[in-house]
Every structure is written in C-alpha cells, then in structure tokens.
Amino acid sequence: MSTVSTPAPQFALVDVNNFYVSCERAFKPRLEGIPMVVLSNNDGCAVARSNEVKALGVKMGTPWFKMKDLAREHRIQAFSSNYTLYGDMSNRVVQILRDFSPDTEVYSIDESFLRIETVAHLYGGAIAMGQQMRERIKQWTGLPVCVGVGPTKTLAKFANHLAKKNPEFEGVCDLHAIPRPDRVRWMSGIEVGEVWGVGGRIARRLEVMGIHTVLELRNASPKEMRRHFGVVMERTCNELRGISCLALDDIVQPKQQIMSSRSFGRPVETIEELRESLASYLSRAAAKLRTQQSVSAAVYVFIQTNRFNKDEQYNAGLTVPMPEPTDNTLTLTAAALAGLEVIYRSGYRYKKAGVMLTLLSDKQARQMSIFDHAAVTQRSTQLMTALDMINRDYGHGTVRSGASGFTQRWAMRNQNRSPRYTTRWDELPIVY
DNA sequence: TCTGGGGTCCTAGGACCC
DNA sequence: TCTGGGGTCCTAGGACCC
DSSP: OOOOOOOOOOEEEEEETTHHHHHHHHHOGGGTTSOEEEEOGGGOBEEEEOHHHHHTTOOTTOBGGGGHHHHHHHTOEEEEOOHHHHHHHHHHHHHHHHHHOSOEEEEETTEEEEEOTTTGGGGTSHHHHHHHHHHHHHHHHOOOEEEEEESSHHHHHHHHHHHHHOGGGTTEEEGGGSOHHHHHHHHHTSBGGGSTTOOHHHHHHHHHTTOOBHHHHHTSOHHHHHHHHOHHHHHHHHHHTTOOOSOOOOSOOOOSOEEEEEEEEEEEOOHHHHHHHHHHHHHHHHHHHHHTTEEEEEEEEEEEEOTTSSSOOOEEEEEEEEEEEEOOHHHHHHHHHHHHHHHOOTTOOEEEEEEEEEEEEESTTOOOOTTOOHHHHHHHHHHHHHHHHHHHHHOTTSSOOGGGOSSOTTOOOOTTBOOOTTTOGGGOOOOO
8 A cells, every 4th residue: 555645736826917918018128018009010000008097997809990099098019929039029928937947838929827736835835935936937027927726737726816906915815825715716706708718608508507617607507508518618617616637738739720811912814913812921831730740641721801890701611632741831831822723713802811821740651652762752851951040040031932922912911010029139129 | 991819628529441 | 113311531610818
C-alpha cells in the first residue's frame, strides 16, 4: 500500500487584462486612463476595449464606424492591431510563467493554464504565488494580469472572472480559499453564459430549462446535460462540481488546418486582384506550414461578397487536392489559383477571400510518391528555407512570389498601427 | 464608406461494406 | 412474395473558444 498521496490538481489561469490595449499602453504610458480600443484587421471592429470603454457599454466586436459618434463624444482613441507586437509581448509573459511552473499550457495569445499543486508551497501558497506572478509580469513587461485558481480548468476560469471583476481579490482569486457559503453566493450571482464552454446558443436553451446562473448549472444533473447537449456540456457540468475532466495540454500539437484570409480594404471585382490576394495569403499559410514542419495534401480556396450589402451575394469555395503532399509555396499557389479559376464569377464585388491548407501531415514521416524525385524535393526545400530565412530577417513579404502583385490596392486598411517596438530595430521606442 | 481572423471538437447522417 | 441490419468511415455543419 502506498503512503504517498498525490496532491489534488490545482489549476491556475493567468490572463492579461484587456491584452491588446495593455500592450499599447505599456509603450505609451500617457494612454493610461484614456478610453481606447484596438481594432480588428481592416480597422473593422473593436476587439479590445479599455475599462473606460467597457464602462460606456461598448460590446466586444462593435464595428468602429458604428461607434464613431460615441468615440468623438468621449475622445476614444483607436489603434489598428499590431500583431507583431502582441505576439512578442505574449511570448515574454509565457517565458515568465514557465519559471513559476514548467507545467504550462499556452491557451491563447493572452491566457495560460498552469498546474501549480506541486509548486505553490514554494511561494507561500496559491494566492501568494499569484501575487508574485502579477508583480513580476508587471515589472518585466508592463502588463497587468489576473490569476484564478481552482481544482479544474473550468473553475480556474471562473475564479479568474471573479478576480477580474471584483477589486477585493486584488487580482488573484483561489476558489479553495473562499468559504463555502461565499462560493455559493458568487456562483449564484453570475450568469450561466459566463461559464467557459457555454456560448450564446446553449445559454439561451439553458435559460428555457430554468438554468440561469453558474450555481444552477453546477447543480444540474451531468447525465441530463449530456442528453440535451452532448458530452461537452456533461464535462463542463462535472468540472463545475470540481471533477477535473480537462487535462493540461502542455505539448503543443501541430495544427490540423492552417488558414489565411482577409477582408479587402475596398471591394474587389477583377480576377487579377483576387489572384494577387490569394497568392499573398497562401504564402503566409505556407510559411506557417513549414514552421510546424508539415506538408499539406489539399488547398481550400474561397471568395465571398459583402454579406452586409444588399447586392446580390456570391460565396464559393473549392478544395483542390494536391497530387502529393507539399510545403512548397509555388506549388500550393498554383493549386489555389487553379481553384479560383473554377469558382470565380465576374460581376460581383468581392469583400473577402482566403485559403486553408488541410490534410496536414508530418513532413518527415510523409510517404514518398513513386513519382517523387529526391533531387527535386531537396531543391524545393532549399528554396523555401532560403525564402523563410530572408523573410524572417528582413521582415515578412521581403521576398514573395510574383503572383502576389506589387501595388496590392486590395490590401486591408491599417491606418493607426503603433510601431513594432520590440521586433524591429527601426521602430524601437526612444527615451528622451 | 466603413461590420475580424483563426482555430478545435463533436455529432448526425450518408456512403459503403459484408 | 419476400427487399436486413450492423459496423465503419467520412464529411458537413453546429457549437464553442479567443
């Protein structure tokens, strides 16, 4: 009989408050306290809002043109998104977190899960550990984070929500440290739609069943949840009860599909411009494909008109199988453009186009086709490696296929992007 | 004039096989 | 006249996430 008891799992969820907004503020402290938003690609929607803007009732995803009046009235500052900067800041936060616990899952650009049950005591417990994470991340990157701790991922998310919304937690909430009656009170005060895994659709159906709050979902029967909504909801329900069903995904799995698409800065009608844009998206997707050392056996290409317009709509997509899996930008581009020829119809004003690489597999393990030619494959790999190196060192798009065009009049709008402070020598911040 | 982009997992139902 | 049923694989679509 073993006398060694494994400690119960303890998950921490660390997320950066208003991540994109906070990244901008880290380099322009004068923006602190000023209402501001960061806009999606094409300066379309607000995808990050400062607390001041949230207080004005602006919802996530509000189109910028719809809030212009409000913006004028309250002097809301708007920034175009600067993904190079955000990606780099995100990596810095993850580096810091890995020092606290090696069992770290990077869940999204601004959130990580950590398993902390074996290390929390080194810092004086979960709450003290959370406070030290906050301090170090603030000091080293300038970013504010909140920490939620619980026995399951779903409860850690819930705790994080409490930490974010309620100042009395001082940015760190450990559910275990909250007395039971208080936990019940917190759970009964928050809408069921806030639970991780419960989206708008399911929340509405739950409401009809009389389940309105987190507590009511926690107290529902998991079996019944499964009957109505499937295994995902059964798991969510169990996780709320403290039964851990979702493990930490600390090993990064290669993506199963890689997408690149954009809305155009203005309507596009000609096939020439669609060709250019698709070639340019494809080179991004293929570069990502090579980064994860995969090859793709099929390219999906699609074009769409503006669904918000009253014009006649045309949406089309086509999957083009590759004769053999490849990571070569030029081969994949040829396939995508062949697909475009099939689906293109003239006479429409296109708003968006994109490509998706699918049927991905590991490049090393790939089956050689009988037509495969070692020398050809090797030349292709060398060419792509050189391309990736140049674009890495001199900025993406430095070397690209001629098919992607030179003027790129279809390119997205991006009117107010901040400098890429941390990744470009010529855009370094200057301190006077 | 202006409305993002990139993912995952699950399930139902059809195709196909024996 | 009688015209099965179960298993597996694949795909499309729905739901969710940030």
